[in-house]
Amino acid sequence: xxxxxxxxxxxxxxxQMGFSQEITLxxxxxxxxxxxxxxxxxxxxxxxxxxxxxxxxxxxYAYKNTQKIGLIVPGQFENYIFSNDESKxxxxxxxxxxxxxxxxxxxxxxxxxTGKIIALNNGDFVQEPRFxxxxxxxxxxxxxxxxxxDLKTGDIVQFTKDGEKNKVINGLADWVYEExxxxxxxxxxxxxxxxxxxxxxxxxxxxxxxxxxxENNLYPIDWQYKYPKAGEKNSVVSAHLYQLDKGKxxxxxxxxxxxxxIPNVIQTSNSDEIILITSERxxxxxxxxxxxxxxxxxxxxxxxxDEKWIETDNVTLEFxxxxxxxxxxxxxxxxxxxxxxxxxxxxxxxTKGSWEVTDYYGYNPKTMDVxxxxxxxxxxxxxxxxxxxxxxxxxxxxxPQGNNTANFSKNYQYFIETSxxxxxxxxxxxxxxxxxTLQELQxxxxxxxxxxxxxxxxxxxxxxxxxAGDQMNAWIIKPKNFDPNKKYPLFMFQYxxxxxxxxxxxxxxxxxLWFNHLVQKGYVVACVDGRGTGYRGTKYKKVTYxxxxxxxxxxxxxxxxxxxxxxxIDKERIGIFGWSFGGxxxxxxxxxxxxxxxxxxxxxxxxxxRYYDSVYTERFMLTPxxxxxxxxxxxxxxxxxxLKGKFLLIHGTADDNVHFQNALIFSEALIQNKKQFDFMAYxxxxxxxxxxxxxxQLYQKMTDFILENL
Numbered sequence: 001x002x003x004x005x006x007x008x009x010x011x012x013x014x015x016q017m018g019f020s021q022e023i024t025l026x027x028x029x030x031x032x033x034x035x036x037x038x039x040x041x042x043x044x045x046x047x048x049x050x051x052x053x054x055x056x057x058x059x060x061y062a063y064k065n066t067q068k069i070g071l072i073v074p075g076q077f078e079n080y081i082f083s084n085d086e087s088k089x090x091x092x093x094x095x096x097x098x099x100x101x102x103x104x105x106x107x108x109x110x111x112x113x114t115g116k117i118i119a120l121n122n123g124d125f126v127q128e129p130r131f132x133x134x135x136x137x138x139x140x141x142x143x144x145x146x147x148x149x150d151l152k153t154g155d156i157v158q159f160t161k162d163g164e165k166n167k168v169i170n171g172l173a174d175w176v177y178e179e180x181x182x183x184x185x186x187x188x189x190x191x192x193x194x195x196x197x198x199x200x201x202x203x204x205x206x207x208x209x210x211x212x213x214x215e216n217n218l219y220p221i222d223w224q225y226k227y228p229k230a231g232e233k234n235s236v237v238s239a240h241l242y243q244l245d246k247g248k249x250x251x252x253x254x255x256x257x258x259x260x261x262i263p264n265v266i267q268t269s270n271s272d273e274i275i276l277i278t279s280e281r282x283x284x285x286x287x288x289x290x291x292x293x294x295x296x297x298x299x300x301x302x303x304x305x306d307e308k309w310i311e312t313d314n315v316t317l318e319f320x321x322x323x324x325x326x327x328x329x330x331x332x333x334x335x336x337x338x339x340x341x342x343x344x345x346x347x348x349x350x351t352k353g354s355w356e357v358t359d360y361y362g363y364n365p366k367t368m369d370v371x372x373x374x375x376x377x378x379x380x381x382x383x384x385x386x387x388x389x390x391x392x393x394x395x396x397x398x399x400p401q402g403n404n405t406a407n408f409s410k411n412y413q414y415f416i417e418t419s420x421x422x423x424x425x426x427x428x429x430x431x432x433x434x435x436x437t438l439q440e441l442q443x444x445x446x447x448x449x450x451x452x453x454x455x456x457x458x459x460x461x462x463x464x465x466x467x468a469g470d471q472m473n474a475w476i477i478k479p480k481n482f483d484p485n486k487k488y489p490l491f492m493f494q495y496x497x498x499x500x501x502x503x504x505x506x507x508x509x510x511x512x513l514w515f516n517h518l519v520q521k522g523y524v525v526a527c528v529d530g531r532g533t534g535y536r537g538t539k540y541k542k543v544t545y546x547x548x549x550x551x552x553x554x555x556x557x558x559x560x561x562x563x564x565x566x567x568x569i570d571k572e573r574i575g576i577f578g579w580s581f582g583g584x585x586x587x588x589x590x591x592x593x594x595x596x597x598x599x600x601x602x603x604x605x606x607x608x609x610r611y612y613d614s615v616y617t618e619r620f621m622l623t624p625x626x627x628x629x630x631x632x633x634x635x636x637x638x639x640x641x642x643l644k645g646k647f648l649l650i651h652g653t654a655d656d657n658v659h660f661q662n663a664l665i666f667s668e669a670l671i672q673n674k675k676q677f678d679f680m681a682y683x684x685x686x687x688x689x690x691x692x693x694x695x696x697q698l699y700q701k702m703t704d705f706i707l708e709n710l
Contacts, residue, residue, distance in 0.1 A: 023454045023516045025703065029696045033451060033513060035425050035444040038416070040079060045086050047411025053077060058089070063414040066430055066439050073110060083135035087113055088151065090120075090129060090138065099175060099656065102127060102184040109138060109151060120149060121156065127172060128185040132193040139171075139189065139196060146171045146187060146198060146242070159242050159249060160200075166208070166226055171198040174206070174235050176228055179657065180615035181263040182313045192271035195293040196242045197252075199262045201235035211654050215684050225656070228614040230631070231623040237262045239276055241296055250296045254278065257300060258287045261615070263312045269319040275301075277317075283309050283619045288317075288327075288344070301344030304329060308538075308545040309619045311335075311499070316360045318370075326350065326370065326389070328357060334537050337370065339389055350389050356535055358382055359405070363389075364412040364433075371408055371415075371433075377401065379535040380461060380473055380505045384417065386433065397435030403506030408433075416441065420507035422459040422475070424448065455480050456516055461505065464528055464562050466555045470540065473503040474528040474559065477519050482568075488524040489573035489710050490563055491515075496552045497581035498620055499534035499541055502527050514699055521707065526563060530555025546627050548609060548620055549634030553588040560589075560596045575599035575710040577702070580658060580687065581606065583650075584636065587666060590647045591639035599709045601702055603650045604658050604687055607666035608635040611659060640669035646709035647677040648702070652685030678705065 027033060040053035049069065050061050057074040061067065072089065073080075079092040094106040104125040109118045120129060121142060129140040132148070139148040144163025149156045160170040171187035178184045187198035209227035212220035228234045239252040239262055254262075257278055264277035272293045279286040288301045304310055304327075316328030316337065323342040328335060335357050337350040350370065351357055359373035361384075369386045377383050377400055384398035384406045398404035402421035409415065417429045425444035431437055448456075457480050463471035479488070493511065495502050508515075515525040529536075531551040532544040544551050556576065564571030576597050578586040583605025590600035609617045609631050610624050624631050632638055647670075651663035660681070670677055680701060682689050689698055 021454050022520050023451070023456060023513055025514075025517060025696060025699055027454070028513045028517070029699075033447060033509075035447045035509060036442055037426065038428050038442055041407045041416055042080075042082065043407070043409045044082070045084070045410050047409040047413055050407075050409065050416070051080075051082075053080070058091075063409055063430065063438075066441060072112070078105075081129075081131065083131040084133050085135050087111065088131065088135050090131065096125070099178055099184075101178050101182070102173070105129075107140075111151075118149075118151060118154060121147070128187075130185070130187075130189065132189050133191050134193040136193065139187065141170070141172050141187075144169045144172065146196070148196075148244075157247075159196075159247070160198075166224065167202070167204050169201040169203065169235075171196075172201075174201045174203050175225060175656070176234065176613045176615045177201070177261075177263070180313055180613065180619075181261075186262075186265060188265040188267050188274055190272050190274060190293050191267055191269065194244055194272065195274075196244075197265055197274040197276070197291055197293065198240055198242065199265060200238050200240055202238075203235040205233045206235055207232050209656075209659065211656065211659075213654060213684055223654070227656075227659075230610055230612060230614055230617040230621070231625050232614060234260075234281075234614055239265075239291075241291065241293055243293070252276075252291060252296055252298060254289075254298070257289055257298070258285060258303075261312070264315050264317075266315075266317055268323065268325075269321060270323055275317065275319075277312075277315060279310070279312055281618065282622065283312050283615075286310050286312060302340070302346075304331075306330065308542045312619070316357070318360065318363055320363060321365050326360075326363065328360065330538050333539060337372070337387075350392065351387055351394070352392070354537070355379075356537070358535065361406055361408050361415075362412065367412075369412070369433075371406065371412065373405060375535050379501075380503055382504070382506075384415070395435070397431065397433065401505060403504060414438070421505050422461070422507070425507045425509070451513075451516075455520065457519055459508075461503070464559050466530060466558045468531065468543075468551075470531065472528050472530050472555060472559060473536075474526060475503050476524060476526040477515055478524055478568075479519050479522065484568050486568060487570040488522065488568055490560070490569050490575070491518055491523045491525045491706060491710065492556070492560060492563075492574065492576045493525065493527045493582070494529075494556060494576070494578055494585055495580070495582040496530060496532060496556070496578070496585045498532055498544060498548070500581070501529060501534050503529040503533075514703075517703070518706065521703075523706070523710070524569065526559075528556065528559040530559065544620065546621055546630045547634060548617075548630070549584065549588055552585060553592055553634075556585060556589055557593040557596050560593070564596070573598055573710055575601075575706060577601040577603075578605070579603040583658075587636035587649075588634070588639070590645055591636050591642045594642045594644040597645055599646045599706065601648045601650065601705065604652065604655055604689065605636070605649075605662060605666070606658050607637050607662040608632070611662050611665070637666050637669040640666070640675060641673040643670060643673070643675045643677065646705070647675075648680065648705045649677060650680045650682070650689070650698070650702075652682040652687065652689045654684045655687045657687040 057071040060069040081090040091108045096104045107120040126140040137148045145160045203226040206226035211223045241250040258280045260281045266275040274291045276289040285305045318326040339347040355375045361371040387394045399419045404419045406415040420426045428442040459475040576589045583602035586600045586602040
């Protein structure tokens with residue numbers, strides 16, 4: 001008997017179960033609309049082959065004809081890393097998540113020449129393992145200490161001894177570094193494999209956050225971790241050099257430089273140099289420091305400054321073969337690339353224009369081209385470009401519209417383009433470096449057909465004016481049988497956080513399907529990116545400095561009023577929804593914007609920036625001691641007395657990011673102002689509020705609330 005493909009099998013199953021041709025929550029959470037992808041793409045060193053993770057192992061393919069050559073390693077793996085020479089491969093077999101980026105993992109190292117397999121750290125859990133560049137060792141972290149394992153002898157060398165939970169961390173980010181600087185690893189090998197430079201974080205004086213864990217415990221367990229809130233003490237960080245041949249750690253002297261934060265440790269093209277990027281607490285100036293790992297001497301290459309803040313969580317730094325380097329900066333009002341000499345003097349600006357560099361893929365020394373993702377075709381589109389660093393000539397080599405990302409071969413002759421738009425889910429296409437399509441590797445036409453059969457409607461893009469004279473990017477989803485003479489209730493979604501973007505010409509498999517479900521219930525759904533959001537230049541993004549929430553909520557209110565004037569919108573039935581920063585905004589909308597919004601849902605909201613972490617909040621607000629009005633004048637708790645409409649507040653009790661405290665403090669303010677509202681707490685759930693049947697229950701609850709109150 002011929003086996004049915006999964007899409008056809010699911011379609012028949014739903015037909016037999018009596019499901020109508022509509023997008024339902026049951027279908028969304030059953031996986032009926034799930035798309036297909038390519039997992040773990042990694043170019044191999046010759047630039048002619050690439051590896052991917054498949055169900056039966058890590059497979060090798062040829063770029064030239066996309067034919068599968070065979071399995072590099074059979075088995076089931078979560079991830080892998082090749083050594084530089086590809087003689088060995090690090091295999092991630094198991095993991096346990098900790099925070100957003102960090103996890104504990106069990107790893108094997110396989111010698112691809114001999115077939116020999118070594119269990120890293122005797123098979124015990126480790127964090128952030130990395131091959132030495134010469135492939136003879138693997139460094140890793142265990143119990144907050146740094147080690148390396150000699151792959152020839154199997155010997156394990158521990159070279160820090162003072163690591164201790166909630167006190168000292170070696171080579172690993174603390175909670176706030178990981179969350180806000182965007183990575184967990186805080187060490188790097190030198191290119192010659194002779195030394196490791198690492199950051200030590202002493203978090204002894206950082207205040208402790210206590211979170212009760214309820215499930216299966218007669219008495220709740222008190223989970224504790226260090227969390228520096230705005231204005232409070234942060235970890236005291238220091239930089240250190242470990243020289244393998246001497247077997248000792250040297251303290252690096254940063255006393256003459258900015259040293260409050262050390263967000264980045266970066267390998268250079270020079271065999272015995274490492275770059276440290278440091279900043280003060282205000283995050284409006286960063287030193288780029290070169291460490292000589294033979295002597296421990298430090299030289300400042302230059303200081304990047306900004307009147308407001310520097311994107312310390314979005315660093316672009318690429319060293320070229322002559323030790324000159326490429327640096328990303330917003331100094332001209334848009335994020336662009338700059339070319340520096342090896343001594344830190346500026347050589348030239350590489351990219352220019354009223355658009356932004358949004359990602360950096362690499363540099364081809366043979367052609368002197370850099371490969372980038374940019375907004376050259378408009379802020380809601382992301383395209384892949386190559387730019388010659390000498391001539392400045394720029395060529396778009398991806399699909400010219402939509403959201404396009406690239407995974408390049410090591411020789412930059414090929415790239416795998418992942419492309420989507422509001423109307424089309426991800427397609428994976430192999431192209432050459434001129435942008436010529438060689439072969440489509442994967443599409444999601446079946447996924448799109450299932451959605452279209454269920455009357456899926458895509459977004460329409462337009463702009464809305466705000467009171468400052470800006471044209472704000474927006475999208476709208478209207479019912480398929482839209483009648484322009486009819487009045488529809490409006491449900492608005494937004495995030496609105498600094499540098500974020502929700503209005504992009506990309507496929508939305510997150511809330512996008514839920515929004516279609518609501519549209520099929522008779523709602524119009526819209527989203528507006530107001531001031532403070534990204535990819536429109538620094539003037540638009542950084543106007544919110546020291547006043548988070550002020551201009552953002554003004555723009556959401558202005559957008560709601562503008563939409564309410566459209567002939568097809570019922571201005572008396574406007575609702576708003578958001579999560580995290582978006583939940584903060586939804587809370588402000590229901591208080592400061594109470595006369596405009598009839599209904600609101602706030603999930604995991606910050607309700608006063610005093611309760612959020614130091615690095616993120618102070619980047620945009622300074623400390624509460626320096627800017628008290630900025631914190632309190634835009635807090636929903638300050639406007640609790642203004643609540644009028646139907647309000648649903650949702651939070652996970654074990655949210656390590658935006659603490660449950662935020663919801664409770666806002667609830668108390670509403671209670672003391674005799675305001676009625678709905679509240680839902682999810683036991684032991686973190687900021688994502690998921691696990692088991694949690695997400696289906698959450699989205700059913702929100703749907704029911706909308707149907708009953710809007």
